[in-house]
Amino acid sequence: MLKVYNTLSRKKEDFVPLDEKCVRMYSCGPTVYSYAHIGNLRTYVFMDLIRRVLRYNGYKIKGVMNITDVGHLLSDGDEGEDKMAKAAREQKKTPWEIAAYYTDVFFKDIAALNIGKPEVIAKATEHIPEMIAFVKALQEKGFAYEISDGIYFDIGQFPSYGKLSGQVLDEKEAGARVEENSEKRHPADFALWKKADKNHIMQWDSPWGMGFPGWHIECSAMSKKYLGEVFDIHTGGIDAVPVHHENEIAQNEACAGKKTVNYWMHGEFMMVDGGKMSKSLGNVYTIAQLREKGYDPLDFRFFCLNAHYRKKLNFTFEGMTAAKISRERIMATLYQHKISDAKTEQGVLDNYKSKFLEAIDDDLNIPLALGVLFNMLKEPKSKDIYLLALDFDKVFGLDFDKVTAPAVTEQKIDAPQEVLDLIEKRKEAKKAKDFALADSIRSQIVELGYEIKDTREGVVVTKL
Numbered sequence: 001m002l003k004v005y006n007t008l009s010r011k012k013e014d015f016v017p018l019d020e021k022c023v024r025m026y027s028c029g030p031t032v033y034s035y036a037h038i039g040n041l042r043t044y045v046f047m048d049l050i051r052r053v054l055r056y057n058g059y060k061i062k063g064v065m066n067i068t069d070v071g072h073l074l075s076d077g078d079e080g081e082d083k084m085a086k087a088a089r090e091q092k093k094t095p096w097e098i099a100a101y102y103t104d105v106f107f108k109d110i111a112a113l114n115i116g117k118p119e120v121i122a123k124a125t126e127h128i129p130e131m132i133a134f135v136k137a138l139q140e141k142g143f144a145y146e147i148s149d150g151i152y153f154d155i156g157q158f159p160s161y162g163k164l165s166g167q168v169l170d171e172k173e174a175g176a177r178v179e180e181n182s183e184k185r186h187p188a189d190f191a192l193w194k195k196a197d198k199n200h201i202m203q204w205d206s207p208w209g210m211g212f213p214g215w216h217i218e219c220s221a222m223s224k225k226y227l228g229e230v231f232d233i234h235t236g237g238i239d240a241v242p243v244h245h246e247n248e249i250a251q252n253e254a255c256a257g258k259k260t261v262n263y264w265m266h267g268e269f270m271m272v273d274g275g276k277m278s279k280s281l282g283n284v285y286t287i288a289q290l291r292e293k294g295y296d297p298l299d300f301r302f303f304c305l306n307a308h309y310r311k312k313l314n315f316t317f318e319g320m321t322a323a324k325i326s327r328e329r330i331m332a333t334l335y336q337h338k339i340s341d342a343k344t345e346q347g348v349l350d351n352y353k354s355k356f357l358e359a360i361d362d363d364l365n366i367p368l369a370l371g372v373l374f375n376m377l378k379e380p381k382s383k384d385i386y387l388l389a390l391d392f393d394k395v396f397g398l399d400f401d402k403v404t405a406p407a408v409t410e411q412k413i414d415a416p417q418e419v420l421d422l423i424e425k426r427k428e429a430k431k432a433k434d435f436a437l438a439d440s441i442r443s444q445i446v447e448l449g450y451e452i453k454d455t456r457e458g459v460v461v462t463k464l
């Protein structure tokens with residue numbers, strides 16, 4: 001039985017979806033004012049792992065991810081410039097051009113990391129009417145009030161505010177991430193809709209005049225639209241807990257009059273060299289930069305897989321190099337299994353499969369599942385092991401189906417895969433001192449029109 005850690009209850013819980021066949025899941029997506037950095041991407045690898053583990057358990061998924069292209073201000077306290085407008089001003093583009101460009105790069109990045117695209121991608125700017133309707137409903141139910149610069153959520157009307165992060169409101173009042181606005185009834189009241197002055201680039205008409213949505217309302221409005229009022233899983237990075245998700249809960253539950261999300265799941269942060277990632281420290285890396293340094297995006301995915309999603313993960317280039325080497329070794333060993341004709345007993349395979357399932361179903365213990373894979377790869381070479389590893393790869397997402405002959409590709413020999421496979425098989429046969437088999441494989445290679453010579457540098461292939 002799949003168990004997941006629920007931030008709301010602070011416990012691992014049995015996962016029981018509302019609809020036993022299809023899991024409904026919402027994931028907070030990127031704010032598309034810049035390139036996604038490796039920390040952001042770790043959070044989406046985590047989202048992908050949940051989706052894969054659910055599928056491995058036989059569920060279908062309806063996943064929704066938002067694209068924040070308006071309303072995310074520089075400060076969490078509803079103040080400062082819109083991040084999109086700032087990028088537009090700096091790059092002399094329109095916010096729409098900025099959004100289109102970085103959204104496109106984001107989808108290319110996640111594709112390179114084998115992160116499956118959620119079934120529904122919802123852009124905030126395409127859901128303004130839904131957000132206005134949500135704010136109106138909150139106002140009608142007495143949870144929102146209007147002041148000179150916008151419509152605010154009245155947390156005084158929502159006594160359980162703070163339950164996700166376990167913060168007491170007075171503490172929040174003191175902890176001044178949320179700036180003062182003298183007209184607000186409580187310092188932690190947050191903007192649902194902000195009124196815009198003439199200079200504000202992105203603005204829409206509303207019952208409260210021209211303006212733009214607060215950042216949090218988009219997730220409430222879009223999750224409700226695509227998943228219904230009550231759904232199964234909500235994911236995001238751990239930093240979203242104290243403000244963004246707390247506010248989403250307040251909006252959802254005030255509107256619905258009941259609990260609307262059953263499992264809140266959060267991915268821990270990625271650190272760099274033991275500290276925070278920040279532009280001023282110059283340690284905010286992108287996938288493009290990792291590529292420039294010679295890493296494959298899947299090296300980064302594998303690096304992420306080696307830490308449990310609820311543990312901080314410290315990024316270093318030494319760690320990345322170790323991940324790269326380790327991944328190459330796995331691929332090379334997998335290849336040996338792939339080309340072997342030997343068999344493995346069913347009981348042995350079943351044992352690995354059940355250990356793997358136990359690991360992933362224990363709140364996505366992927367590092368443990370990798371441990372099961374490593375042990376399994378130490379078994380005598382057999383195609384059955386390769387096939388089971390392919391099955392595990394439905395969760396790992398490391399392209400195990402793309403293993404090729406390592407030694408030969410290093411020499412950049414242009415021969416068909418069939419010939420490369422035979423060369424590897426012959427190498428194995430020679431290692432096992434089965435020279436009769438080695439010779440017969442050589443004949444097969446000749447029949448395919450290629451000749452091989454053993455040299456000190458390895459096997460050299462020529463076309464006959």
Ligand code: AMP
Binds near residue numbers: 040068
């Ligand atoms: P943003 O594009 O700023 O809205 O952030 C996108 C996602 O990345 C959010 O879910 C954040 O919680 C997450 N995130 C931001 N920084 C990090 C980090 N250093 N490590 C992991 N996740 C992060």
Ligand code: ZN
Binds near residue numbers: 027028029219
């Ligand atoms: Zn969100």
